[in-house]
Amino acid sequence: MKVALSKPTYPVIGETDPRNLIFSTEYGTLKYEAKSSIILTMPTDSLGESIAFNHNLGYIPFVEVYMENPVGDYEYCPVNGSGATVLWSSTFRVTTTQVIFSVESTGFFLDTDFTFLFFIFKNDLDL
Amino acid sequence: MTNVIALSKIGVSVLGASDPNDFIFHSSYNTFKIIIEGDVTDTIPALGSKTIQVAHGLPFIPLVTAFALEDGKAWAFPPNSPNINGTFPRIGYLKTGIVFNYISADEDYIYFNFDNTGVANKDVTVKFYCLEAI
Numbered sequence: 001m002k003v004a005l006s007k008p009t010y011p012v013i014g015e016t017d018p019r020n021l022i023f024s025t026e027y028g029t030l031k032y033e034a035k036s037s038i039i040l041t042m043p044t045d046s047l048g049e050s051i052a053f054n055h056n057l058g059y060i061p062f063v064e065v066y067m068e069n070p071v072g073d074y075e076y077c078p079v080n081g082s083g084a085t086v087l088w089s090s091t092f093r094v095t096t097t098q099v100i101f102s103v104e105s106t107g108f109f110l111d112t113d114f115t116f117l118f119f120i121f122k123n124d125l126d127l
Numbered sequence: 128m129t130n131v132i133a134l135s136k137i138g139v140s141v142l143g144a145s146d147p148n149d150f151i152f153h154s155s156y157n158t159f160k161i162i163i164e165g166d167v168t169d170t171i172p173a174l175g176s177k178t179i180q181v182a183h184g185l186p187f188i189p190l191v192t193a194f195a196l197e198d199g200k201a202w203a204f205p206p207n208s209p210n211i212n213g214t215f216p217r218i219g220y221l222k223t224g225i226v227f228n229y230i231s232a233d234e235d236y237i238y239f240n241f242d243n244t245g246v247a248n249k250d251v252t253v254k255f256y257c258l259e260a261i
Contacts, residue, residue, distance in 0.1 A: 005132060005154050018162050018260075019260045021160070022157050022158060023154070023158055023160070024160065027160035027161055028160070028164070029158055029160060030159055030161070030256075030258075043216070046216035047215075047217060047218060047219035048215055048216060048220055048221075049214055050213060050214045060202070060203050062194070065205075077205070078205055078206075078207045078208040089220075091204065091205065091208040091209070091211065092204070092205065093202040093203070094194070095201055095202045096201070100202070102211060102213075102214045102220065103214075104214065104220045106219075125194055125196075125203055126254065127203050127252060
């Protein structure tokens with residue numbers, strides 16, 4: 001027995017194409033455990049820094065990460081960016097206990113904050 | 128009259144809510160369905176590149192997301208990124224040598240492209256999800 005909801009104009013009975021379904025118990029979904037943010041401050045004399053968030057799930061979860069770039073826009077991480085005299089990039093790693101966010105940059109004359117906005121899902125990558 | 132099935136978040140009235148972010152589920156909004164998930168392991172040759180190809184068997188080009196795990200490492204890393212062991216203030220990224228360059232997909236296959244700048248072959252495992260038609 002299954003539960004399904006079809007999109008408007010599609011009869012739910014007999015519909016098997018997932019493109020025509022809003023929801024079906026035949027397919028899993030991404031369910032998020034937490035939404036949070038963390039600020040990594042890059043000292044002006046540093047080329048690379050990392051900061052960790054503890055999730056302590058005991059497995060490597062699916063995550064989605066966005067980073068606020070130095071001009072104030074959120075970009076999907078990993079990010080590579082540049083300005084007139086500056087370069088920056090960011091990435092992340094996911095362990096069974098942490099999400100570790102990293103930034104590599106050069107050319108900033110002041111300490112610079114990089115804000116990571118992230119979603120940690122319950123879904124186990126099973127890696 | 129359109130019927131709606133909705134579940135609101137705890138503390139939010141399902142009848143009064145109108146912000147999609149207040150719902151756990153709402154039948155007026157489509158959801159990303161995990162249509163296929165799987166994993167594949169392959170060897171990236173030393174000082175070389177490899178595109179890992181997986182047949183998806185779907186009647187459409189899927190939206191694909193994935194993570195990779197390099198053999199011997201305890202973490203997953205995303206596409207469009209080098210794999211790094213960490214960072215150092217005087218170095219920047221301390222890279223492992225494996226780079227997950229991109230994911231692409233067509234009518235038949237999903238492609239995962241990697242570089243290996245190291246002098247030894249390395250195995251990577253890719254966990255992937257096909258979520259929707261593009």
